[in-house]
Amino acid sequence: MSDTTVPVEVEHLDVVIVGAGISGIGAAYYLQRDHPHRRYAVLEARDAIGGTWDLFRYPGIRSDSDLHTFGYEFRPWSDREAIASGDAILRYLRDTAAEYGIDRAVRHRRRLRRAVWSGDDARWHLEVEHTDTGEVSHLTCSWLFSATGYYRYDAGHTPEFPGxxxxxxxxxxxxxxxxxxxxxxxxxxxxxxxxxxxxxxxxxxxxxxxxxxxxxxxxxxxxxxxxxxxxxxxxxxxxxxxxxxxxxxxxxxxxxxxxxxxxxxxxxxxxxxxxxxxxxxxxxxxxxxxxxxxxxxxxxxxxxxxxxxxxxxxxxxxxxxxxxxxxxxxxxxxxxxxxxxxxxxxxxxATGLQVLPMGGVEIVVDGEPVELSDTVAYKGMMLSGVPNFSFAIGYTNASWTLKVGLLCEHVSRLLAHMDTHGYDVCRPVLAPGESGTRPFLDFGAGYIRRTVDQLPRQGDAAPWSTSMNYHGDVRLLRTGRVDDPHLHFSRVPTAVRPGRSGGSGPAGEATGDPDGRRPAGAEDEDRFVPLLGGLRLCYRVSGPADGVPLLLVAGLGQDLTSWPERLVSSLTGRGFRVVRFDNRDVGRSSTIDAPPPGRLQQLLARPRPGAYTLADLAADTVQLLDHLDVPAAHVVGMSMGGMIAQVLAARHPDRVATLTSIFSTTGHARVGQPARSTLLRLAQPAARDLEQHVARHLAMLRHIGSPTLAFDEPLERAAAAEAWRRSDGSDRAARVARQIGAIQASGDRTPELRRVTAPTLVIHGDTDPMVHPSGGHATAQAIPGARHVELDGMAHHIAPDVLDRLVDLVVEHTGRAANQTATPPVDAERVGGTA
Missing domain, CATH: 3.50.50.60 (FAD/NAD(P)-binding domain)
Incomplete structure (x- = not known):
């Protein structure tokens, strides 16, 4: 990047949303719902959330469309007034932001002045003004989302009146x-x-x-x-x-x-x-x-x-x-x-607004300033030639939020597609002469006519035309394919992917290999291996080439990035060659063939919960080991990953040198506390229980990584209803549902666990609110000769204060496994959480 000077040490975020109004709050909701592993922030130039509804304070301010459609689909409008006052709308927006924790991601008094795209590292370099002090700071991000609307906040339009x-x-x-x-x-x-x-x-x-x-x-x-x-x-x-x-x-x-x-x-x-x-x-x-x-x-x-x-x-x-x-x-x-x-x-x-598209941000792509009027809008949400950038402009003939919600959903699906295929860059490209153009907002309002030449253009045919038809947009944005010939994807060696704190290594160039695999011998990068049944598995290898193979298996709804980088680096520093992978249905592991077009066909084609089992997931792991030419590995599984590791050890004993099971249980119906306070009641296949399991886990995922986990049953149940209601439109919720179906279809694995011969270490936390500590006891009792360690104060995640102790336990276990002769006691060893 040659046209701006940016400090070497700047904060990097996966997504930056500009504007904390109705569009920005909606964008944040869909992002954190479908991509909880992505770090994001919302930049808001003012000192309060609410956008238009906080800015305008004139008497009688209200909506000009009904709140049943102007409100969010994910949070029903419950007041009796369908045409609501500005105060009621502002309260609704702020309550929404607080309920979903979005308010904690808002950075007030931060105005984005300049956004410079660097193709060298696939990042936006952002120049941010602190509106309270005038200070300028810098950020980088992988994706930039403009939710600023299209008018100026600092001045409205007032004609010159003589006298x-x-x-x-x-x-x-x-x-x-x-x-x-x-x-x-x-x-x-x-x-x-x-x-x-x-x-x-x-x-x-x-x-x-x-x-x-x-x-x-x-x-x-x-x-x-x-x-x-x-x-x-x-x-x-x-x-x-x-x-x-x-x-x-x-x-x-x-x-x-x-x-x-x-x-x-x-x-x-x-x-x-x-x-x-x-x-x-x-x-x-x-x-x-x-x-x-x-x-x-x-x-x-x-x-x-x-x-x-x-x-x-x-x-x-x-x-x-x-x-x-x-x-x-x-x-x-x-x-x-x-x-x-x-x-x-x-x-x-009351003479109207002044148009200010994209919040007046100066946009530069690889050294070339972007003139918005020279660009053409792709699907009404991206700009031709501008990579990793989206914006939200609502309907002019219906409620604004109807369109914004669909755009946010589509951006979320697009990010998931890039994850699945290992892409770093997404850029709409309009071929010369491909489409005639016309104004982006083909609308007769005076404030639009005055400044139509400042706005992007739209084409005369999809995907370059800007639709004002909700039902057409549902087909295009919610259920239609995210990829098409007009959208160009690529990979960049130095890009940092979501979930990689501080950058864990190069991403690699696209190779043209149909499997999307990376160059042989490259380290710390996402690679893909095709599996039986049209699947492919995304994995990453870290550590010395001659290191001892150690396989990390992630938990329910988690991908390979759920393992803390410090844990991985500690293990590689102890001589292990660490392999991580995204389980089927999460992260970048997916089916190779895209689902058929059409809502009905997608629903019919979607695998139902229980369409595969833990044994199938263990078989995926065997194929990965075969692909890597690893005869046997030390296997460490966390939560559902521990259950997969247990099945792997029981069914494929020659592939598991040692087994370490963390936060896991046996699947027995009587294990754990009563169902209202235990996440995985595994022997209950009823739909209402599946609903509870899905949503409870999704709710808890928001807290993973914090030192403590708040367990709020009423909040869980509220999240449950919403998560399951939206699961038919949310790939993430549906995928988690399928994983839970795999656990439930496996039933009680106690008899199978008795066949495990690998030296086994069972680790659990004494404050785990998701899998009760009794699940750890049951697992240790079921596996012959298993050693059981209970960490004081450890909940259902790997907190920083237990990480070093956890590494020590794994290293100690793998080191002494070959010499283990005595059967450890059934009662758990109690170990302090800090090394």
Whole structure:
């Protein structure tokens, strides 16, 4: 990278999200749900979460679409008001961020000024301004996600009004409403006819002496009820979860039908809206003068009047509408082209926004500045020629969040695809002459028309066209393939992959090998081995070439990166050649063939939980050892990995030199505490238990790596319902479900464990909340001659304070195994957690 100077020692993150508003919180949720191993941060230039809903404080601020679709799909909107106030929306966003721990990832008062992509190391080098001090710091990341929307936060659009400097009252823009502004008893003129003006007028009419909405051009305004009686009924009949799903689907369909009707039948739509307006306004009111725009419905966004509030204040005479052009501003009001003068003490310029795409960040790719207007949007979420970068822009004809949720899901799937195939770089490439272009937002709003030349373009055909069709986007973004010929993937030798703290080694170049394998002899890099049944296993080898082979088997829902790097380096420093791998269904291990297109086909093709067993996972391990030409290895398994290692030792005794089982159990139904406080109740195949197992583990994964594990049963159950409900759309949840199915299908392994002949060390923690310590006792009792060690204070993860002691135990066990003659006592040795 030649165009910027960056300190050598900078923090590296897997993903950086820019903006902690409704889009940024959604992006963070999907990222941490599907990629818990990725380190991320959210940069927020302001000192609070909420974005638009924290910025705008003008009276009456509210949503202009229903919250059943404007809210997140993963967190149902539960208030009765379907059209909600700004305060309620802000509270919802902050509660969401707190509930899922996203608020802890937000770095306030951090504005991203410059993002420089370096192809040499496959990283974004970020220049970040501290808005409170002016200091500049630097970060690097592998993926950059812009969730800033498309308008400026520091200034709205205010036209030049001749004579404004003579006005003795106050000029106010709604984007920066003063906290101390009191309009009670004053004459207020609101300039504008969009959603902000339509919101402000009824809110001010209650206390102001007079309120006038001064518009140059009328806008379509439709009354909608604040409370949705149908939604209330659906909740009563079907409960909160199913009721919300039905409400959301109905609202999506309703929005789509209204938009399609207006687009296909503009004449009847105009007449219908006019008829509704006539019924809402006083008899004899000049409807065509003030509520009949010169354009067709949905050429610009329709405005909503909750419970017809705008029409109500007009009927009551506390507000009025004037359609005219401003000639100039006087000392006490506004002179119009018609000769009329509107007296005013306060003038509110609800005249729109200033567009600022991507938050105004300067983007440079390999030394070349990126002009957004020269790029074409790929699937409405990436830019042609810009690698490892995505953005979120919502719908203009429906709720913003509907589109953002789908985009975030697709980015999550794209990252998983890159993990699966070992890619470091993803770049959309538009071939010359491939597609004609048009404005990215093909929308008639004034703030878009003013700055359309600053925005990216869109193509005239998929995947370069920007869809405004929710159901089409579901097919494209949620269930469609993530890879296509327009998306170019590559690998970079010096890239650092997710989960590698500080960088553990080069990633290797792509070789063209259909298996995606790396050059022979390379160390500390992801490689792939094809297995029987169309599978492939991702693995990594560390340590001296002549070292003693030691195999690390990861636990449920974890990949090879779950083993702390310090543990691996300690083992390699003791002379071991360490092999780690991603179990089937996690990390980068996957089927080679992509699932067939189409939602129904995907569901039919998806293996059900229990489609394979622990014996199948052990067989995968044997194939890996064969591939590496390792006759026998010392095997260390953690949690479910310990169960795989046990089955490997029982069924393939010649391949296991010693066995170390950590946090594992036998699968016996009576092992452990009652099911409500034990994660793996392995002999219960009922669907509700499977639901609990999946979600409990997903909830606990968020805490792995911390010194303590909080075990909150109500929180677990809440996470359970959500995780399993989303499992049909979440590869991660479905994969964890299949792994749990493999454990359950294996049942009680106690008889099989009695056949283990390898010297065995069973390690457990006395405070393990996921597999009760009695599971460790049962495992030691089942395996002949097993040594049982219980570490004081150790929970269900490898905490820093027990890591060194754990390494010592493994080294001691493998070293003395050949000379072991005496059978150790059944009671566990109690060992302090610190070496």
């Amino acid at each position: 404004r400097d003579r006005f003795r009252g106050e000029f106010v823009h709604p984007q920066h409403w003063p906290d101390d502004l009191d309009t009670a008893g004053k004459r207020v003129v609101v300039i504008g006819s969009g959603a902000t003006a339509v919101t402000l007028v009824p809110a001010l009419a209650g206390t102001a002496a007079s309120v006038t909405m001064l518009q140059r051009t009328p806008t379509y305004v439709l009354p909608l009820p604040t409370h949705d009686a149908v939604a209330d009924a659906l909740r009563r009949w079907f409960g909160d979860r199913r009721g919300f799903a039905l409400i959301r689907r109905r609202s999506i369909a309703q929005q789509r039908l209204i938009w399609q009707f207006c687009q296909r039948y503009p004449g009847p739509a105009r007449r219908l809206i006019r008829w509704i307006n006539v019924r809402q306004l006083p008899e004899g009111y000049p409807v065509d003068e003030h509520f009949r725009p010169p354009y067709d419905p949905w050429d610009q966004r329709l405005c909503i009047a909750p419970d017809g509030d705008l029409f109500r204040v007009i009927r009551e005479g506390t507000a009025s509408v004037v359609t005219d052009r401003i000639e100039h501003v006087t000392e006490d009001g506004i002179a119009l082209a018609s000769g009329e003068v509107l007296p005013a003490d306060v003038v509110v310029t």
